[in-house]
Amino acid sequence: MRIVVITGGSRGIGRSAAQHCARAGMGVVVTFQHRQDAAADLVGEIVSEGGSAVALRLDVGDCSAFPAFRARLEQILSEHWDARRIDALVNNAGHGLFHPIDSVSEAEFDGLMRVHLKGPFFLTQTLLPLLADGGQILNLTSATTRVATAGVAPYAAFKGGLEVLTRYMAKEFGVRGIRANAIAPGAIRTELGGGLPAPFEALLASQTALGRIGEPEDVGRVIAAMLSGANGWINAQTIEVAGGYVI
Template sequence: MSIIIITGGSRGIGASAAKQCAAKGMGIILTYNSHPAGAESVVRQINAVGGKAVALALDVTKVRSFAAFRDDVAKALKSTWGKDHIDGLVNNAGYGNFNAIEAVSEAEFDGLLNVHLKGPFFLTQALLPLMAAGGHIINMTSATTRVATPGAAPYAAFKGGLEVLTRYMAKEFGPRKIRANAISPGAIRTDMTSKAFDQSPEFVTLLAGQTALGKIGEADDVGRVIASLLSEDNGWVNAQTIEVGGGYNI
């Protein structure tokens, strides 16, 4: 059984990925920060249908906590699966904070940097000793790295950096047969976006009109791709950014 860590797995794309991966027979360690109830709900749903999952607390902005988190992972691996390694890491935790460049504060900038680039960099580094040869890292990026969206400059810049980092991970971890890929969602309804979408239905109409398939996506549309990419079916896909957006702005 492959064991996968999914950060930000308490809701949205992370929760969907956890359930989709579990349905393919993978063991799941999902992390949460501010939403423990959501994480426990996902764990219960997975366990209720015969899967196996645990939830661990993690703040991806607290780099100094990563060594202790690695110890927590090692304990969970041993107690839940009798294993000492993980087979995959999905750097999914994130949030949106959209503002025009001239109005972005240093605190906003640093917050986005820490979650979307610095956190994944050092968390991956911390977990490498637990990563099995032949493992797989997936970094969640964004279609805003390809399509300039006013108000998304810092967010998109750091997601773009994560795409570059993905290729470097594939290169440097290649001797251990560890793959690294990025998944880039387009317009997706998640817990992070649903409030804005509900408040601005005209924005949803605009996004749907910019998408070849004529609608915005759902979290499961991305979760299924994550699970598929982690499977052996895609074992020769490496160092790629795969956009999952229904043909967004083409």
């Protein structure tokens, strides 16, 4: 059985990705930060559908916690799946911030950097010895790296950095057959950054060829397809999943 680790799997896009991966027959490890209840509900739902999943707490913004997370993950792999390796890591966890550049505090900037760039870098480094040869890394970025959107400058800048990092991961890990791609959603209806105000949602929908904003499933099923489909020659790409946003 292939096993995937999805950070931030308790809600939103990560939750949908976990559901679709489990339905595709993968064992799923989801992480949560605060919402243990939501993560437990998800695990219960997957198990009731005949799948297998485990939820672990992890703060992606705290690199000092990563060695202990790896040790716990190794234990879980052994106990639940009699396995020593994972087949994929999805760096999905994150939070949003809607502030123009002239009002972003240094603490807010650093918090976004830790979660969206430093965290994925060092979590990937920490889990790399557990990632099977031929495995995959998916990094969740954002269409805001392509379309400048007032109010999300530091978030978009770190997502842009993560897209560059994705190509470097592909470059350095290719020797082991490990691929790395970025999935860049457009606006998706989740709790990120407190959710989208209705007028902003209407504007984004009007700028999208398919005439609406996305739902978590629109991205979750793409993540599962990337991890299960016959797409082994897709590598080092940023794949926008946005319904045709600002084209």
